[in-house]
Amino acid sequence: MVEVWFISEETITCIIGVHLLLIVIVNLAIIRDKSRDRSDTKIRRTIEDNIYPYIYEYLYSDSDVHSDTVLKEIKEQYSRYCSTKRGAALFLSMMINMMQSLRGEIYQKFVLLYQHLELEKSIEKRLKSRSRTTVLAVLYEIGMFQLDRYRSLVEKLYNTGEDEIKYEVLQTFFMLQGEQALPLLYRYERELSQWQQLELVQTIKEHLVKERLELKSMFTSNNNSLVDLAGKLVKIYPEYQLSEIQ
Amino acid sequence: MGEFSILNLFMAFFMVFTICYTLFMVIQIVTSRRGILRYFSSTKDIRYKPFITSEMAPSVDVLMPCYNEGKSIFQSVRAVMSSKYPNYNVIIINDGSTDNSLDLLISSFNLVETDMKEINPSVYSEAVVATYRSKDVSLNNIVVIDKKNGGGKADAVNAGIRYSQADYLLCIDADCILSDDALAKMVRQFIENKDKEVLAVGGIINVANHSDIKSGKIVNQGGAPGNFWVRMQIIEYFRSFLIGRMAYNSLDLTMIVSGALGMFNRKTLVEAGAYDSKATGEDMELIIRLRRVAIEKRRNYKLGFVPEPLCWTEVPDSVKVIVRQRSRWFRGGFQALMAHRKMLFNPRYGKFGMVSYPYWILFELLMPLIEFLGTLFTIYLLVTGIASWYLVFLLFMLVYTLGLTINTFAIYLQQVSRQRKLDFKTMVRFYITSLLEAFLFHPVTIYSALLGLRQQFSKKSHVWGEMTRKGF
Numbered sequence: 001m002v003e004v005w006f007i008s009e010e011t012i013t014c015i016i017g018v019h020l021l022l023i024v025i026v027n028l029a030i031i032r033d034k035s036r037d038r039s040d041t042k043i044r045r046t047i048e049d050n051i052y053p054y055i056y057e058y059l060y061s062d063s064d065v066h067s068d069t070v071l072k073e074i075k076e077q078y079s080r081y082c083s084t085k086r087g088a089a090l091f092l093s094m095m096i097n098m099m100q101s102l103r104g105e106i107y108q109k110f111v112l113l114y115q116h117l118e119l120e121k122s123i124e125k126r127l128k129s130r131s132r133t134t135v136l137a138v139l140y141e142i143g144m145f146q147l148d149r150y151r152s153l154v155e156k157l158y159n160t161g162e163d164e165i166k167y168e169v170l171q172t173f174f175m176l177q178g179e180q181a182l183p184l185l186y187r188y189e190r191e192l193s194q195w196q197q198l199e200l201v202q203t204i205k206e207h208l209v210k211e212r213l214e215l216k217s218m219f220t221s222n223n224n225s226l227v228d229l230a231g232k233l234v235k236i237y238p239e240y241q242l243s244e245i246q
Numbered sequence: 247m248g249e250f251s252i253l254n255l256f257m258a259f260f261m262v263f264t265i266c267y268t269l270f271m272v273i274q275i276v277t278s279r280r281g282i283l284r285y286f287s288s289t290k291d292i293r294y295k296p297f298i299t300s301e302m303a304p305s306v307d308v309l310m311p312c313y314n315e316g317k318s319i320f321q322s323v324r325a326v327m328s329s330k331y332p333n334y335n336v337i338i339i340n341d342g343s344t345d346n347s348l349d350l351l352i353s354s355f356n357l358v359e360t361d362m363k364e365i366n367p368s369v370y371s372e373a374v375v376a377t378y379r380s381k382d383v384s385l386n387n388i389v390v391i392d393k394k395n396g397g398g399k400a401d402a403v404n405a406g407i408r409y410s411q412a413d414y415l416l417c418i419d420a421d422c423i424l425s426d427d428a429l430a431k432m433v434r435q436f437i438e439n440k441d442k443e444v445l446a447v448g449g450i451i452n453v454a455n456h457s458d459i460k461s462g463k464i465v466n467q468g469g470a471p472g473n474f475w476v477r478m479q480i481i482e483y484f485r486s487f488l489i490g491r492m493a494y495n496s497l498d499l500t501m502i503v504s505g506a507l508g509m510f511n512r513k514t515l516v517e518a519g520a521y522d523s524k525a526t527g528e529d530m531e532l533i534i535r536l537r538r539v540a541i542e543k544r545r546n547y548k549l550g551f552v553p554e555p556l557c558w559t560e561v562p563d564s565v566k567v568i569v570r571q572r573s574r575w576f577r578g579g580f581q582a583l584m585a586h587r588k589m590l591f592n593p594r595y596g597k598f599g600m601v602s603y604p605y606w607i608l609f610e611l612l613m614p615l616i617e618f619l620g621t622l623f624t625i626y627l628l629v630t631g632i633a634s635w636y637l638v639f640l641l642f643m644l645v646y647t648l649g650l651t652i653n654t655f656a657i658y659l660q661q662v663s664r665q666r667k668l669d670f671k672t673m674v675r676f677y678i679t680s681l682l683e684a685f686l687f688h689p690v691t692i693y694s695a696l697l698g699l700r701q702q703f704s705k706k707s708h709v710w711g712e713m714t715r716k717g718f
Contacts (some may be wrong), residue, residue, distance in 0.1 A: 015644055016643050020647060023654045026658045109359045195438040196438075198300050199297065
């Protein structure tokens with residue numbers, strides 16, 4: 001038996017054992033993660049194979065009667081395949097992804113589908129979540145699906161939330177009803193990053209009638225990033241007269 | 247001094263070194279995991295669409311230095327051209343290639359000679375022979391700069407910087423396949439920040455060997471490649487990017503943004519004097535210099551890192567080329583660290599000088615040398631009977647299992663960040679490769695480092711790192 005200073009052969013053997021144990025534990029974590037991945041993929045495929053065809057049929061159908069029949073079918077398939085919490089969450093995220101590319105009448109039909117499936121049931125609860133990521137996602141969902149009835153809750157969040165939440169509330173208000181977001185925008189005190197400014201420009205462009213925008217209030221703001229944003233908006237709406245801005 | 251004292255001394259050094267290394271690795275793994283999870287949780291709902299459709303997105307110039315890259319240049323340019331980004335140019339710098347690179351570029355992209363204005367004349371590079379731009383409207387964001395050979399990548403990139411007027415510059419290798427969302431993800435790191443100036447942004451580079459590439463896109467990464475050296479480098483890339491670079495970034499200890507994929511703010515880069523044309527490890531030297539200047543000017547800065555695979559590259563598949571590449575990397579690191587040695591243990595440079603610099607010198611630069619001398623000394627102890635076979639076996643197993651544990655964590659982090667699709671068979675092959683690392687790959691890297699050190703002191707001339715490519 002060799003014992004050199006503070007390290008004995010037994011200590012070294014123990015450390016080797018710890019290494020081997022760690023290898024086993026980490027591998028178990030990999031297996032667990034992979035099996036969760038596999039299960040998510042399976043759910044996604046099931047949704048794509050069994051619900052998506054009906055959704056497309058519903059969105060692009062001309063007849064109201066036919067739409068109603070397909071809606072019933074979607075609801076049935078949804079309750080069959082997305083009854084678990086994970087299934088419902090994945091379905092919702094897939095819906096939101098799909099929705100981002102829709103416009104006009106099809107977009108409105110999609111909003112109806114969302115309401116019909118009662119996907120907003122958990123919104124209030126999720127909005128009160130401690131996870132910032134969840135709250136941000138719900139705020140986007142409220143804006144995306146035009147859920148105006150949650151306006152007061154969203155407003156409350158604006159008053160209590162941190163920077164990122166405040167910004168997302170601003171976005172949500174623009175998506176709900178562009179004009180009503182303007183007072184919030186004009187007195188926005190937090191600094192907007194370049195990324196947020198570019199995103200806001202696109203949102204404003206999409207959800208607001210330009211005549212409603214008073215760039216002067218933004219140009220005179222103490223918030224430099226708001227002045228920057230106003231500068232970007234001038235580039236988008238070049239028809240604004242300088243006199244209007246000055 | 248008696249025999250037992252020598253053994254004592256050796257054991258004390260061995261254990262202190264191993265414990266310090268293990269401690270640093272634990273910190274890196276924990277930090278990296280936290281950083282990766284945080285990144286994916288915060289970017290899960292990021293909406294890129296408004297950004298990539300915005301006409302106000304900052305401009306980016308993709309600088310692609312090229313020296314005898316005829317086999318891969320077309321696919322690489324095609325990959326950049328399929329970027330989902332609204333405002334970018336591709337500037338290919340032909341550094342006096344002796345193969346058909348220039349002719350291939352001219353014919354493939356319908357280029358014609360054109361006069362271009364130099365925007366940043368303060369940046370030094372060898373003389374430019376001609377500049378070309380595509381005649382096709384759909385390809386008119388492709389620019390080729392043909393220049394005299396300047397002896398290295400740094401000089402070629404500098405020539406590109408001289409003609410660039412974009413807000414941001416992405417420097418990539420000509421053998422890299424860029425992912426279509428890389429530009430948006432990297433630019434976002436610069437412009438999402440409110441309180442700190444972002445000096446540079448790096449990202450994860452994956453190994454492209456044995457992958458299927460269609461229209462400049464990786465369509466199938468395949469499983470574990472048949473070639474042991476390629477498989478080993480895949481694991482090494484996991485380790486290096488997912489444990490090392492990710493953790494360095496989270497802890498603000500970054501010393502290097504890979505030359506194969508690095509984005510910079512043009513103004514900051516030009517102000518710092520761009521790349522050092524004479525440096526072998528130009529990427530590392532640049533980052534150290536950028537940080538040094540920022541600290542000296544008391545700027546509030548940071549470096550960014552995207553823990554997602556943004557780029558795929560072909561790695562060498564033979565020992566000969568690996569040795570050539572690694573000895574050059576070692577030489578580059580050595581030169582860069584020596585060039586700015588005044589930062590070492592200098593409190594003026596904060597944790598960069600007090601932690602990052604010593605760590606790199608001890609565990610990155612001197613590690614191969616320490617390992618080599620340690621092995622020689624162990625043999626001496628064995629031969630003279632000072633240490634028993636059993637003790638040496640235990641010490642070897644300690645280091646060996648530590649290496650395996652780190653590799654396992656790297657594979658775990660790759661699973662967490664979903665870099666490659668790993669099925670059961672692929673995982674087993676990676677583990678077998680990992681078991682062999684200590685006997686095959688590791689000695690090669692140690693030999694390469696020693697060779698690099700010898701070349702450094704024999705003043706080997708500074709030239710392009712040649713790598714025999716198979717092409718995509």
